[in-house]
Amino acid sequence: MTHAHDRALPRAVRQAMPMARDVLVEVAKQHGVCIRPIPLKRLDVVTGKTEIIDVPCGATLDSKCPPCAKRNKQLRKAQCREGWHLDAEPAITPDEPNEEQRWLVEFRADYQAQRDAAEKAGDDTTELDAIISGLDEEINAAGMRGNVLGRTAAKRSRSTRRRQDAPDLPKRKMTPTTLGRTFQGTDGKIYRPSLFVTLTLPSYGKVRDGAPIDPDTYDYRRAARDALHFSKLVDRFVQNLRRVAGYDVQYFASVEPQKRLAPHLHMAIRGTLPRAEIKQIAAATYHQVWWPQADEVIFDGDHMPIWQDGTGYLNPATGEVLPTWDQALDALDEDAEPLHVIRFGEQVDVQGVLAGTPDADQCIRYLSKYFTKSLGDALDGGQAQQQHAARMLDALRYEPCSPTCPNWLRYGIQPKDAKPGMHPGRCRGKAHKPEHLGYAGRRVLVSRKWSNKTLAEHKQDRRTWVLEALGQADEPTDPHRYVWRPVPAGDANVPPLAVRLLRSVHERQRWRAHLRALEAKGDGQELSATEDMGRAA
Template sequence: MTDRSVPRAVRLTRPLAREVVKEVAKRYGVCIRPVAFQRLDTRTGRTEIVDVPCGATLESACPPCAKRNRQLRMAQCREGWHLDHEPAITPNEPDEEQRRLVEFRADVHAQQEAAGRAGQDSTGLDILAEGLDEEITKAGMRGHVTGRTTGRRVRSTRRRQDAPDLPKRKMAATTLGRTFTAPDGRVYRPSMFITLTLPSYGKVRDGVPLDPDTYDYRRGARDALHFSKLIDRFVQNLRRVAGYDVQYFATVEPQQRLAPHLHMAIRGTLPRAELKQIIAATYHQVWWPPTDTIRFEGDHLPLWQDGTGYLDPDTGEVLPTWEQALDQLDADDDAQPLHVVGFGEQHNIQSVLAGTPAAGKWLGYLTKYLTKSLADPLDAATDDQARRDHAARLVEALRFEPCSPTCANWLRYGIQPKNARPGMQPGRCRGKAHKPGHLGYAGRRVLVSRKWSNKTLAEHRQDRRTWVLEALGHPDQPTDPHRYIWKPVPAGDANVPPLAVRLLRSVAERQRWRAHMNRLEQDLSAIGEEAA
């Protein structure tokens, strides 16, 4: 009950109880945005409401979940960085559902071939086959069941004249780097930590251009859009020069100037001179249709016609499709890439030995900002008008840049986007790259090679769960995957208690866990003192 004797001004300064509950939940590592699920036990028939952590990776959404995800990534990075044995990756045996899908796909494939031999229309079968291929992928199988290629266009692989050549070594079937033997007989297997940046677009001070009018925002926007492809090319070149299957753990973070840059842990080591040569020689060419001429803007936009696509509003002519635009590009012998992206001159290269303070330092640096968004440097300077203006100019430069073949911005340049649909408008692309919080970068924040730690992220998460359960005295027992049936609980369900009540329950459970862990530590300490 509110104490009416206390002045209203004083009462308003008191913390809100529900907010205090959230703060306490954060202190105990409890998810503050739990998702309610209904769990049915098929053995007992019992139904209960279970809170599942939201799994957010950003601190702004849920600090406890973001912290757990960061710790999980740290464990993943630590386990794979200095491996001294080859990871053994054995494919799982296919289950019954996977076999059933492939058998069905074989029957459809036979019908497609029969229709082709008979000259019959196989459109329906082709659509069915595409749907089955998607189901096969969702069922947990890699690759394409028919072994066909994706049909992507391949241009000449001849290197640009303005890029240095790269040596090529014969590939060895290993993921481990070289070892070095010291005079005392000790064997070392060093690894590396590198930081790569994009080029300069103009002089900056405290992350803000000294002269915004000469700062190359267009190039900065395009470099950010295609940065993920540049990273892929760097890894290809790295393996080609190293001569073995180099494994890596990398994170993409924002610089103060709001451009993305790369931190990468590499298993094994290369001479610094060779690594610098790879950095200088790595580039990515964007072979997309030209965007020099703006054909449609403002209220003068292409019109959609069902069954046909987008039309020129003046002539009624059908705009070229994405594939047709690429055909025109391929037929032009004088065509130039829309954009070429490469790394800047600033980089950091460090050799790292397992178990040293430097290894811990760079591990923390790799994962330091994983709980922050790419636009976090801007959020940290909300009172800085110059920073806000700089970000606004970058977002505006990104506004009409095509981010992918399916981007609505292609209509601005008279081309139908790939998989065009009604309602598309230039400047209103919903792609990840065009969202202000991503600053043009649409790739993944964490990049991990397949043979890094010999474990999936789910397996690392299971290791963590097993350790906690064993410490609490509850050995992790294998469960029947078909025992429980999970269903999301609709919003507003009367069976779900208020959020504050659910958080209090979770906090109480964590308190019991902590008390158990504290007793366990005290018992171990006592045993150690007796042994001493």
Template sequence: MAELPRAVRQAMPLARDVAVEVAKQYGVCIRPVPLKRLDIDTGRWEVVDVPCGATLDAKCPSCAKRNRQLRMAQCREGWHLDQEPAITPDDPTDEQRWLVEFRADLQARRDQADALGEDTADWDAAIEGVDAEINQAGMRGNVFGRTVSKRTRSTRRRQDAPNLPKRRMSPTTLGRTFTSSDGKVYRPSLFVTLTLPSYGKVRDGVPVDPETYDYARAARDALHFSKLVDRFVQNLRRVAGYDVQYFATVEPQKRLAPHLHMAIRGTLPRAEVKQIAAATYHQVWWPPADKVVFDGDHLPVWKDGTGYLDPTTGEVLSTWEQALDQLDADEDAEPLHVLRFGDQMDVKGVLAGTPDADQCIRYLSKYLTKSLGESLNAGNQAQREHAARMVEALHYEPCSPRCPNWLRYGVQPKDAKPGMAPGRCRSKAHKPDHLGYAGRRVLLSRKWSNKTLAEHKQDRRTWVLEALGQPNEPADPHRYIWKPVPAGDANVSPLAVRLLRSVAERQRWRTHMARLQAQADGQDPSVTEAVAA
């Protein structure tokens, strides 16, 4: 066979790329993680491909789609519940019991040493370490009290914020029901969209005048948006008078500001919801961050045992706690930033099982597979420049008490350590793909669907196994030992081969499902299998 011309060969697609595209078509993970699994019963080692579990299309469309479908099911199951979710805490494990008993023994020894006038520093350190393990052992709350006192500020409402009614709380998570004239009972819920205020006139998502557009305020609003949402939920529950449950997603507007879509179980008058949004605000009580103290080559230097020093005077910079103490002592101090929602909002009543409900669920999950910062590499030149200016506004803005950017304003970050420098914060809030919003994309109340995401995933797996006629026995967690596969392991096949194996397995599943569907519909299975193939 004659060799093809080089130009023709270069125009041909790579075999690996074709395998990846076929895997996407069949819903197969394109970035499987190979893990070695030892079956203790048989003593056999095998390499198993585990889906990467990515939530963004840019990383793995198949896993992102599955995650989106899982979230849609979670939203649907909890939105219009007509019975109170029964949440029963799990019994404590042996490890949890042992940790609490060990903590009690350490406390007794520490108290005994204190009574004898001995140094208790080592005991305190040991107790602190055990407390950390207890917090990581899957127990809620802190039965041992706070080790550090919590700072409190006046809870008096701002004079420029309207007051809200407060109703007596009822021990329920279900909304009101309404009975029509024909005796039919309805249990409506709400779909609410909340946005941030305007920072300047925009057209097609781009500022008309970038020079006057308030990028600084837009950056701070994005950084603290999750706190504003928390305040809204608190106010919503106070006014509603019951334990309101919600499923919400955070998405970027075209102007790159985050906004919120929220499915709320139960209903309130639209006027009240709009009143709650107008009266909701969040104050950021942080040290001043408007005056640059250190910049360029003139940056604080680290000294072991002391902290960060002024490179010129050698003076130790104020610690985070000291800076807050100064703020507390100043009676005329103002919050660093105050967040509020914008005037544009939408409140819609929704009934279970209606096309409107399905449309709202699809809209809630529409952008979950997209990155917040996709405008950085998409759209026209004006949109990319707008995104770049937003990233620049976030560059030196402190995102948390531990942010290295505090050094720029003469304050040591909380838990300061060597190597910090302004503009080098590793938090995802400062990454271009997040545009300042570092919170979760899906916000879910605890009593929404009475199931965790893992339980929803198990329901989906159970349905598929039953449809395929496979046994659905719970796996013994102690039967297998999992280990990572070292790079270059000869037992791991090339990626294209592994993808094709998964595609073949998915083809078998589809054929079997098509046969079952044909039998249910009374059709000829051979015809349906040919169509599925």
């Protein structure tokens, strides 16, 4: 009867009705349920029971999964809050090596001995070198810091003398602390202030409403290169900050887009320094990019280098092998100038912040404002800004983003680890994608001793709180009890996505009802706080 009734409705009315699946997705979003769950098969080795478990996709962007992005944002805010005003030194001790890590190092030692013996006997070591190189990669992937043998290749050195156009930096004697200074008020209370700093890039031309007033004079090349190397500039700022502060400064920072599409930095800093010193550090911070030249185009259009197996890329006119990345770097003499020098702009905002104040909460909200947005989301849809973004992407198209970027062929250099099929302007690197606008670094930057916890540990804290509130103690289980396997596409045992979303929505409704009941009894925190806990669990 219902279907007949629907057919009786005018076509325009039926087309205006929302799709049932779209409604379900919106309901899932409202309840904080992942809309792209990943089904995994879990085998209980004790009971032999197998079941399909939906795991949240873990997306960090609203464009992919708003509930997961919001959950990650809540976790990051908690991480920022817990580490900002610590009053005790974080204690970080290295984990004990596991069996896999020990085995890899022992295996590496055996092959190293074989290689040394072969080299001493004058035998070919090519095959052994390849095996050892692969083992080194496995060792790094097994969760160990550093290299077994330390630096295995000679380091190219450049003069460490500061540029003449950069002011000198003061230096204090380092003290073994991460906490910074404290101050005693007239009431005898001890205060531990911290800082909230915002750093921007310089101007590339006058802008209005996020778009250049005169696009022809706007320095797009400099804007593109600044975006590509912004993460290195931030690293240099932290090094200079610690040098001047005289203690192991800890920070929580986020890289966000300005309306003009340039990246800028918000940084929560534990401890305090005079505002004048922070501005002096920013003015004295720079990063030099010691790369081969990328200003003179050598190959373009149909006149492109040719790949030859076993040799590499050749000049199509002469047949000469193009210099490799390492050879191009070696060719930079002592009088060479850096390809690019990146600096911060003059706008530096510094605020003092005390723990537990409205200002601290407001700074955390401001710092996390764009956690769930990509740099490209800064576009407001206006035609002028859309054209500005298109010109920026055009400037980025042929800029080398890394030593392995195919764009180096355009400038007569073989990219590092060159392979067939490379073509300038077709780099698949993150920096060249429209949503990143040249910035390929991490969006959230957290120092190692910030909160004394990893993000996974913060997540476990939230999960434990929610489960205890629901009366479901999260009992420790044997880590070897369960075996997780991916579920092949089209597996008949996996219910349709709609069914899985409905189940998850029902479970979330049950959780929320229980939390509301706790609040009504006065046993829980404010409902807004409990719901935030639930989203982060």
